[in-house]
Amino acid sequence: MTPEAGRKVIGSTLLDAELIQTLERLRLVSRRRLPGQLAGDRKSPRRGSGVEFADFREYAPGDDFRRVDWNLYARSEKLFLKLFSLDEDRTLSILIDCTRSMDTGDPSKELYARKLAAALGYVGLAGMDRVKLYPLGAEQSRPIGPLRGRAHTHRMLKWLDDLKCDGRGELGAAIQTFLASEKTPGVAILLSDFLEEEVWTELRGFGVRRFDTTAVQVLSPEDVRPVLTGDLRLLDSESEQSLDVSITASLIRDYQKALSRLQANLRDECLRSGLSFLTVQTDMAIMDIFGRMLRGRGTVS
Amino acid sequence: MGLLSAGTLWLLGPLVAFVVALYLLKTQRTEVRVPSSMLWRRVTADMQANRPWQRLRATALLALQIAALIAIAFAAARPFAHARQRRGQMIALILDNSASMAATDARPTRLRWVIERARNLVRDLGPADQAIVIAASQRTQVLSPMTSDKAALNSALGLVRQTQLPSSMQDAVALARAACKSSRSARIIIYSDGSYPELPEDLRAGLPLETIRAGASAANTAITLLNVDRQAGRTGAFVRLSNLGHSGEAAEVTLSLRLNDRLIDAREVKLKPGQSQGLPFDLPPSVSGVLVARITPEDALPQDNIAYAVIGRTRKARVLIVGPGNMFLEQALATDDELEVTKAQTAPSPNKLGAFDIVIWDRTDAEAEAPGAEWFISSSGPGAPAKTGAVRESDEPVWRPGVDISRHAELSSMRFAEFSSLRPAEWASTLAEAGGNPLIVGGQKNGMRKISFGWDFVQSDLPLRVTFPILVSNTVAWLLNQREVTGSYTPGETVRLEARSKRITTVTTPDGRRIALPEGIEDFSETLTAGLYSWKQGERTGVFAVNLSSTEQSDLRVARPDTPAAETAAESHTSAANKELYPWFVLAALAVLCTEWLLFHRRM
Numbered sequence: 066m067t068p069e070a071g072r073k074v075i076g077s078t079l080l081d082a083e084l085i086q087t088l089e090r091l092r093l094v095s096r097r098r099l100p101g102q103l104a105g106d107r108k109s110p111r112r113g114s115g116v117e118f119a120d121f122r123e124y125a126p127g128d129d130f131r132r133v134d135w136n137l138y139a140r141s142e143k144l145f146l147k148l149f150s151l152d153e154d155r156t157l158s159i160l161i162d163c164t165r166s167m168d169t170g171d172p173s174k175e176l177y178a179r180k181l182a183a184a185l186g187y188v189g190l191a192g193m194d195r196v197k198l199y200p201l202g203a204e205q206s207r208p209i210g211p212l213r214g215r216a217h218t219h220r221m222l223k224w225l226d227d228l229k230c231d232g233r234g235e236l237g238a239a240i241q242t243f244l245a246s247e248k249t250p251g252v253a254i255l256l257s258d259f260l261e262e263e264v265w266t267e268l269r270g271f272g273v274r275r276f277d278t279t280a281v282q283v284l285s286p287e288d289v290r291p292v293l294t295g296d297l298r299l300l301d302s303e304s305e306q307s308l309d310v311s312i313t314a315s316l317i318r319d320y321q322k323a324l325s326r327l328q329a330n331l332r333d334e335c336l337r338s339g340l341s342f343l344t345v346q347t348d349m350a351i352m353d354i355f356g357r358m359l360r361g362r363g364t365v366s
Numbered sequence: 367m368g369l370l371s372a373g374t375l376w377l378l379g380p381l382v383a384f385v386v387a388l389y390l391l392k393t394q395r396t397e398v399r400v401p402s403s404m405l406w407r408r409v410t411a412d413m414q415a416n417r418p419w420q421r422l423r424a425t426a427l428l429a430l431q432i433a434a435l436i437a438i439a440f441a442a443a444r445p446f447a448h449a450r451q452r453r454g455q456m457i458a459l460i461l462d463n464s465a466s467m468a469a470t471d472a473r474p475t476r477l478r479w480v481i482e483r484a485r486n487l488v489r490d491l492g493p494a495d496q497a498i499v500i501a502a503s504q505r506t507q508v509l510s511p512m513t514s515d516k517a518a519l520n521s522a523l524g525l526v527r528q529t530q531l532p533s534s535m536q537d538a539v540a541l542a543r544a545a546c547k548s549s550r551s552a553r554i555i556i557y558s559d560g561s562y563p564e565l566p567e568d569l570r571a572g573l574p575l576e577t578i579r580a581g582a583s584a585a586n587t588a589i590t591l592l593n594v595d596r597q598a599g600r601t602g603a604f605v606r607l608s609n610l611g612h613s614g615e616a617a618e619v620t621l622s623l624r625l626n627d628r629l630i631d632a633r634e635v636k637l638k639p640g641q642s643q644g645l646p647f648d649l650p651p652s653v654s655g656v657l658v659a660r661i662t663p664e665d666a667l668p669q670d671n672i673a674y675a676v677i678g679r680t681r682k683a684r685v686l687i688v689g690p691g692n693m694f695l696e697q698a699l700a701t702d703d704e705l706e707v708t709k710a711q712t713a714p715s716p717n718k719l720g721a722f723d724i725v726i727w728d729r730t731d732a733e734a735e736a737p738g739a740e741w742f743i744s745s746s747g748p749g750a751p752a753k754t755g756a757v758r759e760s761d762e763p764v765w766r767p768g769v770d771i772s773r774h775a776e777l778s779s780m781r782f783a784e785f786s787s788l789r790p791a792e793w794a795s796t797l798a799e800a801g802g803n804p805l806i807v808g809g810q811k812n813g814m815r816k817i818s819f820g821w822d823f824v825q826s827d828l829p830l831r832v833t834f835p836i837l838v839s840n841t842v843a844w845l846l847n848q849r850e851v852t853g854s855y856t857p858g859e860t861v862r863l864e865a866r867s868k869r870i871t872t873v874t875t876p877d878g879r880r881i882a883l884p885e886g887i888e889d890f891s892e893t894l895t896a897g898l899y900s901w902k903q904g905e906r907t908g909v910f911a912v913n914l915s916s917t918e919q920s921d922l923r924v925a926r927p928d929t930p931a932a933e934t935a936a937e938s939h940t941s942a943a944n945k946e947l948y949p950w951f952v953l954a955a956l957a958v959l960c961t962e963w964l965l966f967h968r969r970m
Contacts, residue, residue: 310406
């Protein structure tokens with residue numbers, strides 16, 4: 066599909082022609098072989114009826130006699146099965162933090178996350194992966210997918226356009242719900258600002274469940290460098306709790322140190338759990354995210 | 367320490383309560399929605415970890431605010447400290463601006479030199495010191511009141527003008543003592559060359575009197591007299607030169623005499639120190655104009671190297687004799703070529719009397735007053751200086767001392783049968799008397815001189831005496847006010863311009879200033895500098911000269927030793943005084959508020 070054609074078909078502001086042109090050249094890469102449900106373009110850790118020889122194993126009662134390597138039996142008088150690698154499809158789960166904290170910043174973190182999800186989803190669809198989108202913590206939106214093939218681009222984008230970040234729930238609980246519902250491990254991309262109490266246990270769940278996960282922290286410039294001054298009453302967008310502060314230069318410095326500590330802890334925890342961690346700012350171009358960061362970390366190629 | 371306005375402290379309680387109330391009400395905060403308050407809570411939680419210190423810091427802010435309030439309240443209560451304060455002293459600065467202060471032996475002149483010294487003293491005055499500036503010469507001038515305003519004092523010093531007046535310190539010192547009498551630490555500083563007469567003992571007692579000497583006893587040659595005399599048809603000038611130096615070499619000067627800007631004579635004169643020499647000059651008989659005598663080269667006091675004489679016109683004076691005829695008087699008057707005598711048996715009409723410079727009423731009473739001078743001989747009239755009184759028998763006539771017309775006119779041997787005892791008018795005075803009764807009375811009325819003789823010449827042997835023509839000549843000269851012919855005055859002398867009209871008279875001084883006299887006033891007393899003065903009243907004009915002609919002022923010896931007592935200026939006179947401390951409290955309040963501001967912005 067040409068970019069122009071893509072724009073006509075898509076009819077969404079989340080993707081533009083230039084970005085689509087770039088995304089067309091990308092493919093999702095998983096750092097481990099993941100089992101799929103349908104035959105596809107990706108190598109499966111499971112052995113099956115593929116054309117590429119993978120291994121031998123001794124015959125066990127119940128095995129398909131058609132896979133016995135008779136030449137080997139003639140030489141060793143033992144029954145061995147000839148195993149072939151299985152080409153299966155792959156599941157790309159895009160998890161979008163839909164709590165209210167994402168509905169802040171200029172440009173909005175929620176919009177940026179939807180754009181990023183649209184781009185990643187498009188790469189998955191173009192690569193014939195099974196694409197699922199999960200609104201973490203959303204009150205009204207429901208997950209969508211699996212979607213496969215470019216034909217579902219329009220559906221995916223419409224879902225993303227309709228997505229509302231109105232959740233008050235906790236991110237950790239939403240992740241646990243996702244992990245419980247998703248039986249097949251695949252590629253998971255978690256888009257959140259992570260400005261919540263630590264979700265270490267939930268993040269470890271991705272590793273335990275052998276998801277090839279990339280945690281993307283989406284922050285606005287105001288999150289990094291707050292433009293606040295004077296005596297303020299800070300209202301938490303999710304909990305609606307207030308906090309009285311008198312903004313001073315030293316207080317801003319302390320906040321930035323606290324944010325750095327949070328990011329460092331996230332990065333360490335992800336590393337321990339086998340996750341990739343990435344921080345993006347909403348004033349960065351989506352194309353740069355793919356070009357430099359995701360490609361550099363092996364998430365796409 | 368005490369408080370001048372302690373009642374203000376009552377406000378402190380409500381104010382502190384107000385500040386505390388404000389503190390409790392806290393700040394009105396702006397609500398801002400943030401994605402998550404998690405990080406902010408962590409940051410503030412860190413501070414909560416230091417909560418005791420935070421609480422302490424918040425308390426410190428409140429304490430600082432209250433401290434500032436207390437400082438301001440105490441400043442308003444005007445605290446003071448008991449202290450010994452240096453009491454300001456009163457200084458009277460008397461600057462001699464007499465003629466001798468124009469001498470150039472101190473640069474640029476003695477007066478300028480002392481003004482600079484006085485400026486230095488004013489500059490060094492303390493904040494509590496006060497001074498008064500007085501210019502002293504024959505006329506005393508207070509140029510500034512007793513003040514501590516240095517600008518006003520400097521301005522007053524700039525107003526001290528050089529005059530050619532004689533020196534006199536008496537009035538100035540009396541004024542200075544009066545100005546300083548309220549102070550126990552006062553002193554009088556006289557800036558002078560010391561040419562003034564000795565001060566009376568009562569003026570020297572009491573207050574410290576210091577003299578700052580100007581100049582250094584310079585030698586000086588001066589014209590101490592220029593006189594033009596006209597007698598018996600001859601006109602002569604007399605110049606007296608004096609070398610007022612008292613040591614050193616003889617002075618060699620050139621005396622030049624110029625009449626109406628034309629050199630008429632010049633002589634070389636050598637004068638030993640202390641020597642004076644008179645030099646007579648013959649002038650043309652009918653000369654008139656301005657005669658200028660000048661000596662060269664210039665010396666330390668240029669003002670006395672030049673003298674002027676204004677020689678009046680040689681118009682003959684017109685004299686009218688009203689009476690039965692007096693051969694002796696007529697002959698005596700005929701000897702003077704400058705007189706044009708007319709005789710009349712009876713008095714002409716009053717209008718015609720104005721044509722005569724002198725009207726002589728000889729044994730004939732006047733019915734109307736002549737506008738000019740009048741001479742009453744055994745007669746009286748409206749303009750007479752005396753009324754005739756009781757007839758007295760002869761007695762020995764005696765001149766009163768200092769009478770002009772008595773020069774070479776001896777009356778004591780005169781014999782006469784009787785005389786009328788004169789009763790002088792208020793404006794007249796007795797010039798001669800006989801047996802204690804006024805015999806000759808004279809005076810000046812409306813600018814014209816009038817004289818009365820109380821006896822009949824014919825009834826005495828006076829006309830037969832040598833004295834008679836001298837007496838007549840002296841009397842006529844007195845009546846004509848001869849000095850007008852050679853109008854020359856000394857500085858400070860009042861000049862009667864005799865403009866004979868009620869119009870405004872304008873006088874132009876030698877330095878070009880124009881002084882308008884009030885309407886009807888003809889006395890001009892601003893003769894402060896030597897030189898030629900001109901006056902104008904309508905179409906009438908005139909010139910008169912003012913000459914220094916003062917041996918005392920030309921004598922440039924510094925008469926009194928320098929008695930600098932500058933050290934006493936620093937002598938501290940202390941007194942108990944309350945020193946207000948409120949500026950320190952205001953400063954403390956500001957410092958506390960600055961500290962509070964800094965602490966507030968470092969908070970959290």
